[in-house]
Structures are given as C-alpha cells and as structure tokens.
Amino acid sequence: MQEQSQSQSQSVRLRAKTPLPSLPNYQTDGFYDELVDENNIARPDAESLISLFNNLPPGELSRRQHAIERALYRMGITFTVYSDQAGTEKIMPFDVVPRIVSAMLWKHIDAGLKQRIRALNRFLCDIYNERQIVHDGIIPAELIDTAPSYLKQCKGLKPFNDVWCHITGTDLVRDNSGTVYVLEDNLRCPSGVSYVLQNRHVMKRNFPQAFSASRVRPVSNYSSQLFQLLCDVAPPHVANPTVVVLTPGVYNSAYYEHSYLAQRMGAVLVEGRDLVVEGDLVYMRTTSGLQRVDVIYRRVDDTFLDPKTFRKDSCLGVEGLMDVYRAGNITLANAPGTGIADDKVIYAFVPDMIHYYLDEEPILPNVPTYVCQKEDDRKYVLEHLDELVVKAAGESGGYGILIGPHATLEERAEFAEKIRKDPRNWIAQPTLELSRAPTVVGDHLEGRHVDLRPYILCSRPDDVWVLPGGLTRVALRKGSLVVNSSQGGGSKDTWVAAEAGQAVASLHNNSPE
Amino acid sequence: MREPRFGPTSIMSRIMLSRVAESIYWMSRQAERAENLARFIEVTLHMSLDPTESSVNPWEPLVQVTGDNEWFEAKYGQATCQNVVQFLAFDEEYHSSMLTCLRSSRQNAKSVREAMPTESFEKLNEFYHFVLDSRAPQLTDPTADFFEQIRYHALMWTGVLDSTMSHDIAWHFVNVGRLLERADKTSRILDVKYFNLLPRVEDVGTAIDDLQWSTLLLAISGFEAYRREHHLMDIEKIVAFFLFHRSFPRSIYSCIAGAEWSLRQIEKESGSDYTGHAQRSTNALRHRLKNTNVKEVIAGGMHQFIDRLQVELNEIGDALGQDYFYANQPA
Numbered sequence: 061m062q063e064q065s066q067s068q069s070q071s072v073r074l075r076a077k078t079p080l081p082s083l084p085n086y087q088t089d090g091f092y093d094e095l096v097d098e099n100n101i102a103r104p105d106a107e108s109l110i111s112l113f114n115n116l117p118p119g120e121l122s123r124r125q126h127a128i129e130r131a132l133y134r135m136g137i138t139f140t141v142y143s144d145q146a147g148t149e150k151i152m153p154f155d156v157v158p159r160i161v162s163a164m165l166w167k168h169i170d171a172g173l174k175q176r177i178r179a180l181n182r183f184l185c186d187i188y189n190e191r192q193i194v195h196d197g198i199i200p201a202e203l204i205d206t207a208p209s210y211l212k213q214c215k216g217l218k219p220f221n222d223v224w225c226h227i228t229g230t231d232l233v234r235d236n237s238g239t240v241y242v243l244e245d246n247l248r249c250p251s252g253v254s255y256v257l258q259n260r261h262v263m264k265r266n267f268p269q270a271f272s273a274s275r276v277r278p279v280s281n282y283s284s285q286l287f288q289l290l291c292d293v294a295p296p297h298v299a300n301p302t303v304v305v306l307t308p309g310v311y312n313s314a315y316y317e318h319s320y321l322a323q324r325m326g327a328v329l330v331e332g333r334d335l336v337v338e339g340d341l342v343y344m345r346t347t348s349g350l351q352r353v354d355v356i357y358r359r360v361d362d363t364f365l366d367p368k369t370f371r372k373d374s375c376l377g378v379e380g381l382m383d384v385y386r387a388g389n390i391t392l393a394n395a396p397g398t399g400i401a402d403d404k405v406i407y408a409f410v411p412d413m414i415h416y417y418l419d420e421e422p423i424l425p426n427v428p429t430y431v432c433q434k435e436d437d438r439k440y441v442l443e444h445l446d447e448l449v450v451k452a453a454g455e456s457g458g459y460g461i462l463i464g465p466h467a468t469l470e471e472r473a474e475f476a477e478k479i480r481k482d483p484r485n486w487i488a489q490p491t492l493e494l495s496r497a498p499t500v501v502g503d504h505l506e507g508r509h510v511d512l513r514p515y516i517l518c519s520r521p522d523d524v525w526v527l528p529g530g531l532t533r534v535a536l537r538k539g540s541l542v543v544n545s546s547q548g549g550g551s552k553d554t555w556v557a558a559e560a561g562q563a564v565a566s567l568h569n570n571s572p573e
Numbered sequence: 574m575r576e577p578r579f580g581p582t583s584i585m586s587r588i589m590l591s592r593v594a595e596s597i598y599w600m601s602r603q604a605e606r607a608e609n610l611a612r613f614i615e616v617t618l619h620m621s622l623d624p625t626e627s628s629v630n631p632w633e634p635l636v637q638v639t640g641d642n643e644w645f646e647a648k649y650g651q652a653t654c655q656n657v658v659q660f661l662a663f664d665e666e667y668h669s670s671m672l673t674c675l676r677s678s679r680q681n682a683k684s685v686r687e688a689m690p691t692e693s694f695e696k697l698n699e700f701y702h703f704v705l706d707s708r709a710p711q712l713t714d715p716t717a718d719f720f721e722q723i724r725y726h727a728l729m730w731t732g733v734l735d736s737t738m739s740h741d742i743a744w745h746f747v748n749v750g751r752l753l754e755r756a757d758k759t760s761r762i763l764d765v766k767y768f769n770l771l772p773r774v775e776d777v778g779t780a781i782d783d784l785q786w787s788t789l790l791l792a793i794s795g796f797e798a799y800r801r802e803h804h805l806m807d808i809e810k811i812v813a814f815f816l817f818h819r820s821f822p823r824s825i826y827s828c829i830a831g832a833e834w835s836l837r838q839i840e841k842e843s844g845s846d847y848t849g850h851a852q853r854s855t856n857a858l859r860h861r862l863k864n865t866n867v868k869e870v871i872a873g874g875m876h877q878f879i880d881r882l883q884v885e886l887n888e889i890g891d892a893l894g895q896d897y898f899y900a901n902q903p904a
Binding site for chain 2 (some may be wrong): 133136137234305309311315316319322323327328329330331333334344345346347348351520
C-alpha cells in the first residue's frame with residue numbers, strides 16, 4: 061500500500077528523508093484507527109493532516125471547532141430542540157478532524173459498491189417481475205412475501221432504463237482488522253448527502269493547507285450528477301423534462317437537505333399539496349396555473365406517496381400519482397418498492413444475489429448475519445444474545461436494536477421473547493469492534509467509533525457512479541457504537557485521497573462544496 | 574454517460590409555485606413589518622430623551638399604531654417605555670411583534686430556501702438571531718442603538734435580496750410584499766402622530782413643534798429628503814411628503830406605484846394577457862393618490878382618508894391570493 065502511494069506525489073516522496081508524523085499522546089486502545097496505526101504513526105495519505113495537528117498552537121483545534129460550529133449556525137443548518145416557538149436550535153454535531161480514506165482503499169470500496177448496486181438493481185427488476193431468483197431457490201418465497209416492504213402494488217412495473225434504485229447511501233463499517241463490511245443498504249430515501257457537501261465547504265475554509273496538501277477528491281459536483289441522472293431517467297418521450305424534489309415539508313427532519321439539493325440543482329421543491337393529477341399527468345400549481353411535471357425525486361416514503369394506492373391517511377402524497385406512474389408519464393426516483401432490497405433479512409442474501417445475477421465474487425463482504433427465520437440461526441442467536449447485535453428487519457435509524465454486550469438481562473429477555481414470537485422480523489450480527497478516528501474532545505484528541513456512508517447514483521443497470529467521499533458518522537459518546545444523529549452521533553468530513561491523474565478539489569472554487 | 578437531455582433553460586425563471594409565491598410574499602412583508610416597528614421605537618426613544626413641553630405620552634401612539642390597543646391594555650395597562658418595547662419588539666404572544674414577525678419571516682424563508690440566494694437566507698437568519706439574542710438586555714434597558722442596528726440589519730437584508738436575486742417573478746413578489754407593508758406602516762404612523770400632534774383641523778397653521786414633526790419624518794428616514802426640498806417644517810408639506818411624494822421610497826404613492834409595477838412585471842413574465850384583480854386595484858389606488866391634493870385630505874379628515882387607504886391595501890392583499898396563490902387551471 062505504501063509503495064503505491066509513494067509513486068503518487070512529490071510530497072510523499074519526501075517522506076524517505078523525514079520520519080513519518082505521529083500523534084504522540086493519542087491512544088488507539090487496541091482499536092483500528094482510521095488516521096494512525098497501532099504505533100500512532102500516520103497512515104498513508106494522512107501525513108499532512110497529522111503534521112498539521114502537531115504544528116497547531118495550543119487551543120487552535122478547539123478554536124477552529126468553534127469557528128465551524130458558528131458558521132453552521134449562521135448558515136441555518138440547525139434542527140429545533142423543543143419546538144420553534146421556544147426558539148432553541150442546535151446544529152448537527154460536527155467534528156473538525158476529517159476522516160481520510162486512502163486512494164487504494166477507496167478503489168476497493170468504489171468497485172465493491174458498484175458491484176453491489178448492479179446486483180441489487182437486478183434483484184429489484186427481477187423480484188417485481190419474473191422472480192427468477194425465487195424460482196431458482198436462492199431466496200425463499202416466503203421471506204419476500206412476508207416482508208412489509210415488498211409492495212404488491214409494484215408488481216409488474218418496469219421503471220425507465222430498468223433502474224429502481226437511482227440513489228443509494230450504503231453504510232460501511234470497518235472492524236479491528238480494517239476490513240470494510242457493508243452494514244446496511246439504504247435504497248429508499250437515504251439522507252445525509254447535504255452534510256457531506258456542507259462539511260466540505262466549511263472544512264476548506266478552516267483547514268486550507270492540510271486540505272490542499274492531502275490531495276482530496278472533489279465532492280462538489282454531486283448535485284450536477286444528481287440532476288443529470290434525474291434527466292436521464294425521465295420518461296423517454298419528454299425532450300426537456302421538468303424535475304422536482306418532493307418533500308414532506310418544512311417540519312421533516314431532513315427538510316434542510318431537500319431544500320439544499322433543490323437549490324443546488326435549480327429544481328423546484330414541492331410538497332404533496334403543490335401537485336395534482338389530472339388526466340394521467342402530474343401537474344404543479346404555479347402562479348401561471350398548472351404546469352406539467354416529468355421527474356419526481358421523492359423524499360417521501362413509499363407508502364405515503366399516493367393515498368389512493370397506499371396509505372389512505374397520507375396527506376404528504378398526491379392522489380392518483382401511482383396511476384400516472386403506471387401509465388409511464390412520470391419518473392419516481394427512487395422507484396416505489398425498493399425497500400424490499402434493504403430489508404435486513406433480504407440483506408443477508410445480497411452476496412448470493414451477486415453470485416446469481418453477476419456471476420462474480422462479492423468485493424465487499426456482508427457482516428455475518430443470522431436470520432432468525434432459519435431454525436439453526438435462531439437457536440444460535442437465542443443462546444448468544446449477550447454477544448450479538450439484534451436488529452428488527454424493517455426498522456432503520458438505530459431503532460429496534462439490541463446491542464447484546466451492553467444490554468441488561470431484562471432487555472435480552474425481552475428481545476428473546478420478541479424473536480420467538482415473530483422470527484421473520486429479526487436478524488442478529490456479531491458485535492463489531494468498529495474502527496475509530498481521532499475526534500476533538502475538549503482541547504485534545506480521543507478515538508471515537510465511526511462508520512461511512514458513501515452515495516451512489518445509478519442511471520442505467522451498468523452505469524453506476526460513486527461520489528468520492530461520503531458521510532462519516534461518529535459516535536461522540538465515549539465507547540458508544542451508535543452513530544445515528546437521532547442518538548447522539550455527529551459527522552466528519554471524509555477526505556478521499558486522489559490517485560495520480562484524478563481530479564483534486566480546488567480550494568478556490570467559488571461554488572460552495 | 575449519454576448526452577444530457579436537459580436544455581439550457583428552465584421554466585422556473587418564468588413561473589413559480591403558488592405556495593412559494595405566497596411564502597415569499599409573506600416572508601418579505603413580515604421582515605418589513607419588523608423593520609418598521611424598530612423604526613417607530615427608535616425615534617420614540619430618541620424623542621423621549623429630549624423633554625418637550627407637550628404632555629403627550631410618547632409611547633401611547635406606538636400602541637395605537639398597531640390597532641391592537643385593547644389587547645395591549647389588557648395585558649400591560651398604561652404604556653411605558655419598557656412595556657411598549659416588550660410588546661412591540663419581543664412579545665411572543667403578540668402576533669405582530671418584531672420577534673414574532675422575524676420568526677415567521679424566517680420560517681417562510683426556510684420553506685422557500687431553495688428559491689432564494691444563500692446569502693439572503695443567511696442574512697435573515699443572522700437578523701433573527703440578533704434580535705433573539707438581544708432580548709434579555711433590551712428588556713431591562715432598551716437602547717436606541719439596538720434599534721438602529723435593527724434598521725441596518727433590515728437595510729442589509731433588502732439590499733442583499735435586491736443585489737443577489739434575479740429580478741424575476743420571485744423578486745417581484747418580494748417587492749410587492751415589502752411595498753404593501755411599507756405603505757400600510759407609513760400611513761399608520763402618519764395617522765396616529767397626526768392625531769396626537771394636531772387633533773383639530775383649526776390647528777393647521779398654528780405654531781407647531783418642530784421637533785415632534787421632525788421625529789415623524791425621521792421614522793420613515795425622510796427627514797433629510799424633506800429638508801432638501803422644503804427647509805422649513807410645514808404641516809401640509811409634511812403630509813404631502815408622506816402621502817404623495819413621487820420618488821421618496823417610503824412615501825405611500827411611491828410604494829403603490831412600485832407595487833403596481835411589480836404586479837405588471839409578474840403578469841408580463843408569466844405571459845398572461847389577463848389583468849389580475851390585484852393589479853387593477855393597485856392601479857386604481859395609484860390614480861386616486863395622484864389626483865388628490867393635500868388640502869382636500871386635511872379638510873376631509875386625515876383619519877378618514879387613511880382608513881379608506883388601509884381598506885384598499887387589504888383588498889389588494891386579498892386579491893393577490895385569488896390571482897396567484899390558489900391556482901387551479903392548467904396554463
């Protein structure tokens with residue numbers, strides 16, 4: 061790994077003469093650390109950043125941490141703590157120490173994600189039409205048909221370009237050996253990409269030298285890529301498609317992101333009440349009357365999209381939208397129904413899908429998963445609850461989860477009962493020793509556990525693009541493994557180092573990243 | 574990747590969502606309202622530092638301006654510097670305090686953030702936080718300096734909007750909201766101050782209190798503009814300045830003319846050949862202002878004149894809803 065990066069740039073070649081920088085007073089505590097090795101010496105592509113930390117005057121790190129927090133506050137990237145009436149607002153916690161992904165590691169992740177998305181998209185096409193993978197005995201039919209996320213209303217649908225999962229945010233974790241695992245595939249409405257772009261924007265302003273020296277790949281073109289994707293998958297008969305972003309509204313926790321992406325793309329941000337279906341077409345209500353809409357990047361969950369087809373009580377959707385979709389007059393991204401592919405039970409079969417559809421070996425492994433529906437697995441899980449992480453199949457966001465080693469006897473008994481009652485709804489995985497990254501705590505650095513969510517765009521079954529970067533989520537509480545922002549997690553900027561010949565993000569780019 | 578399918582232009586420079594138009598309009602109105610409240614308080618604070626022979630309580634008229642005197646009296650009783658500042662600037666129970674207005678304005682801005690320049694949202698956000706963070710010290714010891722700073726925040730907010738936003742349909746809705754609100758507030762300050770300073774028609778022509786009338790002009794940033802044209806304080810000239818001045822940006826005539834222009838642009842941009850109700854009413858009001866002279870206003874009763882004006886302003890606001898905010902027909 062070192063040899064490869066040494067050939068990349070002059071700054072790295074100088075390393076032969078000067079010793080590699082290290083973090084003298086930092087403790088890795090036996091965990092895999094993203095920035096330094098077990099001797100606290102900088103990992104490849106992290107040298108400039110570690111040198112910078114060593115040269116900063118005392119107190120400077122926490123000063124920059126505060127400067128960035130103020131900037132985020134000023135930009136209004138906040139969520140309300142009680143209610144807006146109380147006026148108490150907080151920013152999403154942010155840590156100024158970036159996570160660095162070496163060029164070589166990224167190459168591996170990039171290839172693995174592309175492979176995985178190609179397989180998952182093939183699975184979605186198949187499972188709502190021929191169901192070959194069921195007929196061939198790879199996935200039991202009952203697992204599909206009992207999944208609440210398998211939408212019967214979507215059977216027989218064929219989205220344009222055969223793309224179902226246009227936008228994905230896959231959660232990756234690393235264990236003690238540094239191996240990268242896929243923890244979850246988020247194929248519904250993954251959020252967080254706006255934080256990737258905003259984190260980069262503030263980091264460039266606060267760490268310009270380390271940023272330039274680290275040869276970081278740019279993320280600023282995400283919104284153009286997204287817009288182009290949405291135009292590419294528009295109904296084929298539309299020459300100049302009108303693209304909108306559909307949000308549940310200003311009180312949704314991800315509203316800032318919906319608004320930000322619409323603004324960056326120059327698309328219209330609509331709510332369900334702005335849209336209306338008339339005669340097999342979707343229109344939006346404008347100051348000049350009704351205007352036709354061709355592509356909806358929807359950030360409203362499947363079952364809220366159309367009260368006529370799905371939940372009758374939804375007021376976030378558009379009455380009749382699915383009729384227009386079936387008639388082929390509107391593109392929905394992601395396609396309704398993709399939730400079946402990130403059901404936590406179906407997740408266990410993704411390596412099989414890769415073999416089945418692509419005839420390839422999975423590049424990124426799954427975390428070993430016990431499917432409680434299988435008798436042997438269930439038995440093992442019930443006997444080892446104190447070692448395992450148990451998850452509800454249909455939940456996300458860190459809800460419905462038991463972390464065995466940290467749980468009480470009562471909690472474990474409660475989960476055992478739930479598993480026996482409804483085995484289909486539960487899976488279990490070994491508790492991974494998640495990798496850590498240096499994080500500002502007071503005036504010094506301490507290791508905190510992290511994960512990584514890269515964002516993947518798919519415009520055709522074989523045209524998959526991975527944003528070189530992603531959201532590094534960090535569990536800010538000491539020892540905690542839960543990185544979800546709803547549960548005390550924060551985020552970091554993710555610096556993917558460029559290989560020779562790859563574009564490097566410019567510091568003097570006026571458009572905010 | 575294949576050739577991108579999108580062309581160079583988007584229809585969104587020509588049309589906008591009805592909901593967005595309405596939110597932008599209110600965002601602009603509410604921020605303008607907050608600014609005007611700060612202006613009222615600032616001049617009154619200044620004035621109360623210069624003792625006059627007049628026995629009028631300078632804080633009383635500020636409550637009357639709102640038209641919500643009963644609500645005020647029930648909650649606060651007699652108007653004093655402290656309680657009027659609390660009421661107009663920071664009262665979260667009052668629907669039109671500076672803080673409530675800025676909060677609603679910012680909430681509206683949040684809901685249309687994608688349609689506005691980033692700098693403008695950030696400016697409004699900063700403005701709101703400035704007021705929120707100043708609440709505690711200002712409630713104990715209100716300072717004219719604070720309200721002056723509000724005025725500068727507001728001026729910067731309008732300046733940022735005007736110089737970063739394309740002057741397309743969205744901007745014209747900003748402008749209509751701003752100018753209708755401003756016309757309303759200019760008329761209210763004239764109404765109440767006039768009543769207090771000059772209760773009877775017969776008093777016209779008697780010696781007047783230069784300082785009090787200067788204050789009136791200061792409240793609309795018009796003192797210097799007036800002085801350049803007239804030098805001496807004269808009631809008829811001051812009233813005419815407020816109502817009919819052709820180019821001073823806070824006079825009622827110029828607010829209405831500006832709003833009419835923006836409404837015309839909105840219809841032109843959206844390619845409509847139909848003249849909306851709002852535009853027709855605005856046009857009629859402008860003609861009426863143009864053909865009225867100050868002597869008639871004073872003779873007929875200033876209060877009656879302003880009452881009618883405010884009814885007409887409200888009608889224009891309602892007509893905007895019918896014309897633009899509740900679309901139902903395919904274009």
